[in-house]
Amino acid sequence: MNLTLKVWRQKGPADKGGFVTYEMKDINHHMSFLEMMDVLNERLEREGQEPVHFDHDCREGICGSCAMHINGRPHGPSKGTATCQLHMRLFNDGDVITVEPWRAKAFPVVKDLVVDRSAFDRIIQAGGYVSVNTGGVPDANEIPVPKKIADEAFNAATCISCGACVAACKNASAMLFVSAKVSQLALLPQGKVERKNRVERMVAQMDAEGFGNCTNTQACSVECPKEISQDFIAMMNREYIGAKFTSDNV
Amino acid sequence: MNLNSRIPEGPLAEKWEKHKFNVKLVNPANKRKFDIIVVGTGLAGASAAASLAELGYNVKVFTFHDSPRRAHSIAAQGGINAAKNYQNDGDSVYRLFYDTVKGGDYRSREANVYRLAQVSVNIIDQCVAQGVPFAREYGGLLDNRSFGGAQVSRTFYAKGQTGQQLLIGAYQALSRQVATGKIKLYTRTEMLDLVMIDGHAKGIITRNLITGKIERHAGHAVLLCTGGYGNVFYLSTNAMASNATAAWRAHRKGALFANPCFTQIHPTCIPVSGLYQSKLTLMSESLRNDGRVWVPKTVEDAEKIRKGQIKPTDLPEEARDYYLERRYPSFGNLVPRDVASRNAKYVCDEGRGVGGTGLAVYLDFADAIRRDGKSTIEARYGNLFEMYEKITGDDPYTLPMMIYPAVHYTMGGLWVDYNLMTNIPGLYALGEANFSDHGANRLGASALMQGLADGYFVIPYTMGDYVASLPFKKVDASHPAFDEAEKAVKDGINKLLSIKGTRTVDDFHRELGSIMWEYCGMARNAEGLTKAIGLVQQLRADFWKDVKVNGSAEELNMSLEKANRVADFLELGELMIRDALHREESCGGHFRDEYQTPEGEALRNDEEFSYVAAWEYGGFNGEPTLHKEDLVFENVKLTQRSYK
Amino acid sequence: MSWLTQTFSSSIGRKFLTAITGLFLIFFLVGHVTGNLLLFKPDEGRAFNEYTQFMTGNLGIMIVRYLLYAAILAHVIITVLLGIHNRKARPVGYTKQVPSPHVSWSSRNMGILGTLVLVFIVIHMANFWYSLKWGVVPTVNYAEAGEIKNLYHVVQSSFSELWYTALYVVMMVFLAFHLMHGFQSAFQTLGLRHKKYWPIIRSVGFWFSIIVPFIFALMPLYIYFFRNINH
Incomplete structure (x- = not known):
């Protein structure tokens, strides 16, 4: 499927930041959301750009690292699920997906989607x-x-x-x-x-x-x-x- | 080099008690004069840091995570073994010791393992006192379950989150010491080199991952609690950032790396679904209690299933091959991890694998559901089935589950003596980072036990023995050794950034992983391993010519972090292959095609290989030197496993 | 006493005060709605006027009344303070935000609902309480009670206007929504949550939030349709 990603990019705490739109082609619906982000990041790296920074580690929903506000909800639309366990089969071809960092005064943005918890x-x-x-x-x-x-x-x-x-x-x-x-x-x-x-x-x-x-x-x-x-x-x-x-x- | 394991004299059961009496003590008032560096905040690191700070040492703790609680110990599901014998089923310290030595296929040290079994009982007491919510019986006492084919119920657990609960217990103990000021915590800080002065470990060089600042930290002892190196394989059940960099850089400074080829491959993981796959997810081994493993009898049927022309449920009983039940009538689906894994590989190699990639076998619950009812199966495995469905989109109640083996744990690690000190004085390795207790194969629910044993109950005694002999002087961080190490780290980073090649770090990592999996995975042979050495060397050379790392060194740069780690994996991978090639026997997780019984079982060679292979770094492209620590078995009789 | 000021300047302490004052106001609503049921008595307002007379004259009631004013004021001040603090807790908001399922609309909009209820209270007080206390209210003479203020007449003339009746009815809808969350929220904040009793609290809260504003709303409607002085 093809998707449009609107991802929050912010160089650092002092940067104002803003959304950058990425077109994603041929995304396999078996992928996890973070694997889809990996695909984007590898593409960016090949193009000589900095990848989208985000926290992630165990990818089993237990370490608590991943933290993305996806389409208006923390960890996306799926119940009882961390971002890393969200799968692309929940999305449809042509979807526009907005990805933002956690927003709170106590969680200042470090870079892109990474916040300080x-x-x-x-x-x-x-x-x-x-x-x-x-x-x-x-x-x-x-x-x-x-x-x-x-x-x-x-x-x-x-x-x-x-x-x-x-x-x-x-x-x-x-x-x-x-x-x-x-x-x-x-x-x-x-x-x-x-x-x-x-x-x-x-x-x-x-x-x-x-x-x-x-x-x-x-x-x-x-x-x-x-x-x-x-x-x-x-x-x-x-x-x-x-x-x-x-x-x-x- | 003379490897002195410092195993205390005397009968097995008295060694630890005697040793605790014989080690030197540091006067309570003097402990505050010593600075201890702990790298890593998993079970071993957090428990060591907390315990040492409680004793009065000044502790500096480092983690590359944003919080100490995110270390990968958190992901352990099953449980933690302890020889409490609460179930009155015949367990004892000796039995846990015996099972561990036997399970490790007689490639571990008796004395270490016995001590592990001894302190295992203290771990449970400690964790309960910390408020770890273990599962309990209705009478309010602790519940146990049998795990990984053990004959006794000695596994303590907290639903499927034992690792998380134990780690948080240790993390809270650590946090308490942070609050008292005895621990200084450095988060998002990665160790990139070890600093040695006069042959002793005296500090580390770190990179602040947020600012990119290279910093130096001096101390009287350095504890590496940095976990295993399963991510050499790219795909493993390890967390994405789990890496070998701290251990490897210590190795480059002279610490010996022991038994690197001993890797554990877990049979019940969710199979790879495509090239984009970033990691593998473990499904609890308990599933094999009720699930039946099978593949189609014929390659043709398997092909039809792979193409989606028929469904597995369409295949009649007589067209299915329940290969584990067929080959191992007495153990059936409950054969040990390595046997189950290897057999899955064989049937897939024959072309009978299922799933989109052909690298999967079925784990079928249809019979169990027919026999016990859906609700019983749901009560037993409901959460696992749910997790499986979340990831794959298939309902395991109606379609058989698909599983495939995946790299899970590395028994090898830095060589340590009985005191958990490496051959470098002042440098210790704890938990999965060392090689000490699991031999060639680790039993289920023993990883958590070892991590906490090392941190809570071993290192607080044994480290004092070394520290007590040191002068009270602060270690000087302006010593030229620090300048040198810092410069080397900076040069390394600048080198990575300056290559500006064409291939991404992940690209190299994936290729390394596929070489390792192909030639140094579940079954190895001399031909493949020899070939793999060349492949890895070539890949490493390509890496240093053609890797592409964007961004700068003075900011949060996750590509650079990965590049640093993969660079080390590219060296470690070769060492693993060399170790696998030199060990001309099959034992535990190390299976050599050339060395098997006529029935296809692992064939150990106790005459020639009953030793720990401890490798000395041989330079970037040089050959490592092998040192042997002979293993002496005075208390257990070496036997050959049989699961027929 | 620093512990006391600490307690009530803490987040939980402030919420505790919000809950206590809120519950007090809820109790008041019970009394208020019960008393005002006298409006439905077909005696041309005599019972209602006598009740009003009693309520204005009694010392105990007076104390309760001042407590009520204090509670309203405290409830408003604390929630405004909390609201300001809450805004500061998220200086940069989300570009896209979707309400979580099972989260009630009223719980997310207590500030707006509360403000509307406050506006209503001001209008309500200005119309009845102010005129009763300081305005010119016609009197009526009953045999035993003697000459007393005829608040019933004020009520009657107010609710004979369509717009005024409609305003009251609409405002009661807001009150209902405010209570819908407020009632159970107060118990939650006080920590009065137990597996056995929580479902009871929830359903009592739900029906309370519907029934009490409904009865209040019936009063203007009853007068407009059945006791309208313009008809």
Whole structure:
């Protein structure tokens, strides 16, 4: 099939950037979206131009590197799918496909479709862990965890940190990402010990990074490649208010 | 060169305990005087960095990803082995050790493997304490499953995302140390050279991938936790950016590269669909529990299927060849990875392969669905079927799945001693980057175990032994050795940019991959390997004459990054071929057509090849030198595998 | 007390205030709509006028009333602040953006809906509350209650105008959409989400958002069609 690609090109953070249109001929419908981008890039390289820069790595939907806003939606039109798992058979001959980077103040564009998502790392550094050193921990079966709780914690922990939640949110809010980690660790007995401090610090960092506020549109869950539930946002709200009013931090 | 593996004396079960007592310790107050460089943030790197920082060392961590959590450990699906014996089914440290040595076809060190089995139990405790959400039973205790044909259930898992959950646990431990300031994290920063002073590893040269700035980092020890080199084959289940550059550049500085030809080929991957294919996707091995592998009996039928004239479901039972069940009546579809892979290759070579390219075999669930019902099969494999359909567009409930083997893991790597130190003092290799524990073949669910064992429980003890002997002086990054290394890196980059040839980096990489797959893949022979050496040498020469890298060195330039990596693959590829050629036996993932039993099974030659082949760099076009570390088996009896 | 200011200047804290004030306003709507049902009583407005008289005179009610003004004001101020912050969080927007499936229109347009509801409140207050408090309102004399303000008459004359009736009805549609998201959103923000109760909250919220504005809208329609002073 033949396609028209409108791709955001931007030399660097200081560049204004703009769309460049590429005509794509004879695209095989078995290709993945990124393989189609590879074809474009190899052509550009042959022509002596710089390829379109985009983050990608595992191409199995688990590393969370890929991040393209395709035809108006993060990771494109397919449900529960990261960009790398999007396939061209979902598109039709003659389609015009618009590709943009994630847009958020907290995710500045680095180049073309590459954005800086280090804000997420800083949020985790603020408290997204259990403070145990290596060694000296109890036997793994010492504390039983109800299966339901373990499964729920796992569901939260499936987050791949791609940032689609922020990209999808009309307010560029990172609540789904942050709540997934807060909930995973608040649910498990191992994480309960520091749950109050954790949520206070992670939310403070989230706010400091310049993300927007949640208005409960639920778009984040809809666009999340791992379909992480809104339940966790509610849980974080509860955790946060509870912590603020009962923790020792004055 | 004398390869001293530093295996402690004494009975197998006491070696590690004794060794831990005998290694030198660094006083807690003195640890902060040492700077440790950790390259890579996968399971090995993240766990090592976190553990060392907790002990008090100053750690600098480098990753070429935008976040430490994106390392390729994240993609491991199946699980992690540990000799917990929670299932009361007869597992023990010794059994895990035995299975690993046997599974590795007796080409690994007994002492290392035993230690791996010993610390495996600590890993699970550690991960649970970190909040890793492992699968649990209704009673709240941890669940286990049997994996990769093991006779006991010792695999801990978190649905199909065990790698992700373990890596995030380690990443969080690392993040905690970043917050305390004990770890300084460098993201989007790639190591391009090792700096040596007086024969010791004292630092690295890196490139900031955003600004292109070449930087120098000095330290008292350098830990390479940079993963495997499966991407030599271009198509593999490795992530796109997984590369051998850090290990290879250390090799060029003198670190020995051990058993490079030992690569694992996984039998159940989604087949290649066309030339544009960028990578291969693994489907869990568990599928073989219920799926039946077959191809058409005749080349004619296969041809009709390939052309789309008939559908596989149209083919009557008597026209199908369930070749694994036919050849291996007792193990059937559950033969080990290498056997399943090799047989798929054979039937496709005969022209009986299916799919558009003829490089695929069927994995059919029709019988299982008839027997157990669709809902049972859906409960077992629902998510895998969904993933398959997403990628191929075919519904595996109605059409048989198509699979083909793909490169998955590399057992070879930098040679290390019992302390995980390479032959260069101060340079360590952890996880898949070293060669140590899996011999010629890795068991399922053991990669995660080794990465975390090295990082959490081995290196914190063994590194101290070396560091304790060093003076407290900071390493001087203005030493001429740094100038020299930095200049070499810059020259290399400028060279790549100045060639301005006609062929893209991917073009070269694809060609290298097809040479490697053809001659150094599932089945190898002297004739093919000899030919391949010439082909790779020619390709490498062409690369340095005709590669086209656009853009500049002072910006984010992914073509340049790739060019650097492919340049190293072009050298490593040749070493792999040479290693495969020299090893005149078949063992584990290394199968030589000339060395097989009358039944077509791998034929080991323990008399002559029971050693680790550690190669010394021989210069850009020079021949590498072979060093041998003899493997001594005092605790297990060497046997020949049979799956008939 | 810095923790308290910290709490309510944080993103979640502000949303918490939005939810609390929103829920308070929702409770108010229940009272308001119940009281105003008296408009339907065919007694020429006597019950309604007596109710109005009671509502203006009682001290407790007065406190609640000031709380209500404060809640409206707080709800508006906080959401405006949040809105400004949210705009800043995405300085460069998308060229092409398609709404995600299953995301309601109202949830994406709470700002516009809220503004329209606010405009309505201003008009509504200007017409009834202002005239009741400071305007000239005819009085009516009932046997026991004596001479009291005849707000019913004001209501009746207002809703005898077609445009005014239509404005109210349309505004109630906006209110319905605002509630449609606001009701459940408040519970979500307060963290009151549980597998068992969430479906109940959702359906109560849905029907509340339809029924309450519907009854409100019936009032002008009833008067326009059945108690119209111009007919």
